[in-house]
Amino acid sequence: MDADQLRTFDRVVREGSFTKAAAALNVTQGTVSMRIAALEQRLGGPLFSRGRRIELTERGQGFLPYARRALAQMMEGIEAARVADRGERGLLCLATLRSHAETVVGQALGRFLKRFPGVEVKVREGHHHDTIEMLHDRAVDIAITGWPNLDPLLDDPAPALILREDLVVVAAPALVGERRRFTAAEIGALGEVAIVQRWWQVMPDAIDMLVPRDRPAYDLPMQLALPLVREGRAAANFPRHSIAAELEAGRLVALDVSDMPPIRRDSALVALKPETWSTPIAANFARELAAAARELGLGVKATGSIRLMEAA
Template identity: 30%
Template structure:
């Protein structure tokens, strides 16, 4: 039994004759007869009662007719849903990023998705690189925007851009008038560092650490209060620099490599693939607007002292 036989059977049953069904289906009447004979053999009995005045559906045929209508309706629904998905993706995409990128990226990305893909729903969240990679691996996220991740055989990385990193301090701090810092000079400062191992690994020396925090906003507030110094890319501090509430000195021997992490061993939905393209497009706009400052991926070797 196949779908074509079921469609032929329903057409004959609804029209009451082989000739009318053949005309409606644009199929030779002899072909319909062959298919119905094969279907009846498979079902083990007559589906139509044939008489002098035409055909009538049998009792067993009535049972098949109900089931066939349901099955064909479901097939039509599946075809319509798949066709719609191919034209316009839908579903939910779970995306996360560090706070340094979430603050600048999530709002314009949501606007982009709402305009282009109204059937897509996005769940936004924040976290540190190691945590986000773990959530992707566990299936709790569809993709994550992470910073300088460790290699992992179960993750695929899509390169986005590389940002320069700045030492930030209070605007009236005389140390922030220095044009450059050596690693030794940085290590001697009271630093406010991320909890992330990736973030701490960017420093060539183990500095004294006054506080540790996993979110960009409290980090900047602590720096403004004069409690220490922090590291952030330009995208995370451009507003404060323009307002004069923070001062910054670029640290050329630190780079923030921004990549998308996706599961290697699981298929990605159409909505997730479109989200990757959307993130690239919005990132390009932010770079063109000067809110993200890109640098080469290879950091400049630091001067020791």
């Protein structure tokens, strides 16, 4: 068996489909079938039950953790060889939630690189599942994810920091005039459309109250939602730190929703293993992230995986 076979097996398990696995790996479906067939022949029987749904057989379930462990060790070895060959002084590989990239991570990186200018940096961004997948695949060493982690791809990631942020419902001043207090139903009726911002792995019931059932709803990332809100076409919720400049400049105003409790979101800086936080690069970046988050008004809690210089 080879790495391509193991990687294909893992991808089929994740996608639940040979077709989707082929698309993700950028190969043909025939190639996926051929690799799985060769692997099954080597292991002495089927790994998947073929039918309307692709499911692991008992043999496949038993083999999965070993296949993923082998892939992880291979990726670690490749990265170690790459770094050693280039003589790098250090490498920070980070995946982050998109909503944290420009603010918390941007400030933390600026501080970190002033202290450690010889460290090479690689940052990727995405939704929660994207950051979890990059961490699982060893494409990054540490990641900022939603917390607690509900994604089955990682059973028990090791957190260094838990970050807590307030979310605020905002609108353009022209849309609401002098009024600042509304009910959730009134918020949902503002503007032309309703905007859904999926900051959570599971949408809180309170936020769901803001989305009416009788008008179009746009499920948009922050970069697309914010211009619509500025234009007065809708009200929407955002992490307070991400729109602090908009509020200060008066381009947006914060609204008080009378029948909705305060809404917060937790995220975490995590690694696959607790020992990651004993390495100088990871530990020092965690310290800078904690400092930047506090300056932006986020709550910061250090876990048992790392000891920060500042008190949490």
